[in-house]
Amino acid sequence: MKATGLKRRVLLQGGSIALMLGVHQIARGASILAVRVWPAADYTRVTIESDARLNSQQLVVGSPPRLAVDIEGIDLNTELRDLVGKIKPGDPYINGLRIGQNAPKVVRIVFDLKQTVRPQVFSLAPVAAYKHRLVLDLYPEQAIDPMEALIAERLRDAPKNGSSTATPPSNGPVVATAPPAPAVPSPAPAPVRPAMPPGDPLGDLMAQQAARPAPSGPAPALPPGGMPLPPAPPPVVAAAPPARPVTPPGPPPRATASRTDRIIIVALDPGHGGEDPGAIGPNGTREKDIVLQVAHRLRERINAASVNGSPMRAFLTRDADFFVPLGVRVQKARRVQADLFVSIHADAFTTPAARGASVFALSQSGASSSAARWLANKENDADKVGGVNVGNHEAQVQRALLDMSTTAQINDSLKLGGAMLGEIKGIGARLHKAQVEQAGFAVLKAPDIPSVLVETAFISNPEEEANLRRADYQENLADALMRGIQRYFAQNPPLARSRQL
Helix, strand or coil: CHHHHHHHHHHHHHHHHHHHHHHHHHHHCCCEEEEEEECCCCCEEEEEEECCCCEEEEEEECCCCEEEEEEECCCCCHHHHCCHHHCCCCCCCEEEEEEEEEECCEEEEEEEECCCEEEEEEEECCECCECEEEEEEEEECCCCCHHHHHHHHHHHHHHHHCCCCCCCCCCCCCCCCCCCCCCCCCCCCCCCCCCCCCCCHHHHHHHHHHHCCCCCCCCCCCCCCCCCCCCCCCCCCCCCCCCCCCCCCCCCCCCECCECCCCEEEEEEECCECCECCCECCCCCEHHHHHHHHHHHHHHHHHCCEECCEEEEEEECCCCCCCCCHHHHHHHHHHCCCCEEEEEEEECCCCCCCCCEEEEEECCCCCCCHHHHHHHHHHHCHHHHHCCCCCCHHHHHHHHHCCCCCHHHHHHHHHHHHHHHHHHHHCCCCECCCCCEEECCHHHCCCCCCEEEEEEEECCCHHHHHHHHCHHHHHHHHHHHHHHHHHHHHHCCCCCCCCCC
């Protein structure tokens, strides 16, 4: 009997020791749950999600360019091996990768790069549906300039259009188009440069850009966190660009309150993207996908329209499925000196009964309702879900500088929002609120651009989710937003100004 009791005691002690070792081992290691890759022209993001925080070290190697990342405290598993197959041929930065167990509890990933990059590697604490995340952002050594990207897009479209007079899409609203440019005498042969449609104001921008002296110093250092962007341009002084020679010669038309003489730029901001799916409907529809589709449809209409003879052009803060921090969305719009900023979203609520479209402007003195305050707080949390390197003090300072919106900007935003609400109601869509609401949306804080946020519908409502998935509903919605923009410009013509490159 005594022997049996002694044996039981030894077994219990041994089990306790084994249990203690198991707990210690769990505390030291981590399990990889998922890996994701988000390639885009702005930057490529690689996310490694785990059930515990990961420690890593990285080294950039040149000739050929490579990035080596050692992740400590883990073993190579199926999820990590899957990372190899997630690299697509069209990725602007990653050519391929190799992965292996470099040492016990150390996994090494070597990225073979297509160009030299400036990597940012940081960790994100659990938020929303995500556990711990190790994020690797690969930025180009030379930051992409939104203004140059807009010019390049216009050049790509030029051969398709053949002239500055564009034909509206057959499924869109009938909009005014730019009149034919006056005849220009045949010039002497000039240096070869990309062909531009006659009378295209964006061609003037390209000419100015070509005349700029090449930078002599090294490329400016990128901030350690956030998206790399050129500094905001200086305040733009209203001025008409020099007139082109015409036959017969005569004084150039002066810009007035009813006629402009430059391109009109509308910044479209499809919400969320990449790691941040936005709201998800009961049937799995993701907000980030729907709003990008609507933005593409609206872009077609804007690019085919004009304001008092001046052609319009849409600029998208994101044109693919990747994450853009809220402050960077505003910086991009300011860099292209947009005349309007329209952020497109699809709302969600805790119950499926909520329904209807809403339009919001910024408020300097608190939200216009508790619902507006709740929604603004939810949208402002997008950076936490999408993933921002919060250690970047410089980016925090830039965001604080944007918190200077003027009363005039807010008043113009309310006018734009009112015009859009009226047109959305005109297509038979239900309105959640009959008037423009206001709250402290971070993405609406450009001090010099009338800005609105459009909640197209409640994606959490099954009926409205089904509507948002339909192509014809998206077309009608894009028509309504376009008419709202035209109504605003009809009552508030944009002033003439030159654009700074």
